[in-house]
Amino acid sequence: MNILLMGLPGAGKGTQSELITNDYHVVHISTGDIFRQAISDKTPLGLEAKKYTDAGNLVPDEITNGLVRERLGHEDVLENGFMLDGYPRTIEQAQALDSNLDKLNSKLDYVFYIDVDPDTLKDRLSGRFMCSECGATYHKLYNPPKVEGVCDACGSHDFYQREDDKPEKVGHRIQLQMDSIRPILEHYDSLGLLHRINGEQSIENVYRDVRNVIGE
Numbered sequence: 001m002n003i004l005l006m007g008l009p010g011a012g013k014g015t016q017s018e019l020i021t022n023d024y025h026v027v028h029i030s031t032g033d034i035f036r037q038a039i040s041d042k043t044p045l046g047l048e049a050k051k052y053t054d055a056g057n058l059v060p061d062e063i064t065n066g067l068v069r070e071r072l073g074h075e076d077v078l079e080n081g082f083m084l085d086g087y088p089r090t091i092e093q094a095q096a097l098d099s100n101l102d103k104l105n106s107k108l109d110y111v112f113y114i115d116v117d118p119d120t121l122k123d124r125l126s127g128r129f130m131c132s133e134c135g136a137t138y139h140k141l142y143n144p145p146k147v148e149g150v151c152d153a154c155g156s157h158d159f160y161q162r163e164d165d166k167p168e169k170v171g172h173r174i175q176l177q178m179d180s181i182r183p184i185l186e187h188y189d190s191l192g193l194l195h196r197i198n199g200e201q202s203i204e205n206v207y208r209d210v211r212n213v214i215g216e
């Protein structure tokens, strides 16, 4: 099974990814996570990507497309299927993905768009924090760890906030992506693949709606 999970910054892509991969065992590929890992490892990819991600801009398509093309050819993905989180984000990326999947004799099964109002997004990003050990995502009000200061998933006590979640970057990220996401949604809608999910619900209810589409 191959899934795309789309949504504006803070819509809940990462949060829903954790739930979906628990139940369905598809390989989670988040381009944002790949860039953040490369930045923290100070690889050539990371040094280049940092120029864009820190400012909340999109990394150029040549870089992002090459990276995803390479990842989609790995054995784990070919065997288990994938869930792409945060890719494609431009219509050129969507076209590159279509053509790469053709070459791999593969196809998309579901495209989800988690629909959330921009005002809600700002609120979610400002309260978000992440586990430094395992990357699990939390929110100080909406999704705190069960025991304060301890990661539910791995027990770590170490958390961080993302550089691009600073208030002055958030508005720019949301506006930029609102403009680039529209033609992609039209593209997948015309192919009959798009499922719009109401993201203004609890995390559990958003996931329930996703599950209702995928089935058992």
Ligand code: AP5
Residues within 6 Å of the ligand: 007, 008, 009, 010, 011, 012, 013, 014, 015, 016, 030, 031, 032, 033, 035, 052, 053, 054, 056, 057, 058, 059, 060, 064, 085, 086, 087, 088, 089, 090, 093, 124, 125, 127, 128, 129, 137, 138, 139, 140, 142, 143, 164, 173, 199, 200, 201, 202, 203, 204, 206
């Ligand atoms: P990326 O990491 O993908 O960031 P993003 O799109 O801005 O999305 P986020 O990760 O911020 O939000 P999310 O939807 O995952 O929300 P989350 O589940 O965490 O990309 C980062 C950067 O990398 C980009 O800006 C760009 O520079 C670059 N990049 C990445 N992909 C690229 C591409 N394809 N092309 C070019 N450049 C690319 O949830 C947010 C918060 O809300 C959390 O605190 C969570 O606990 C809470 N929450 C979630 N769901 C709910 C709910 N239903 N109710 C209440 N709270 C909720």
Ligand code: MG
Residues within 6 Å of the ligand: 013, 014, 015, 030, 032
């Ligand atoms: Mg994310």
Ligand code: ZN
Residues within 6 Å of the ligand: 131, 132, 133, 134, 135, 136, 151, 152, 153, 154, 155, 156
């Ligand atoms: Zn953890």
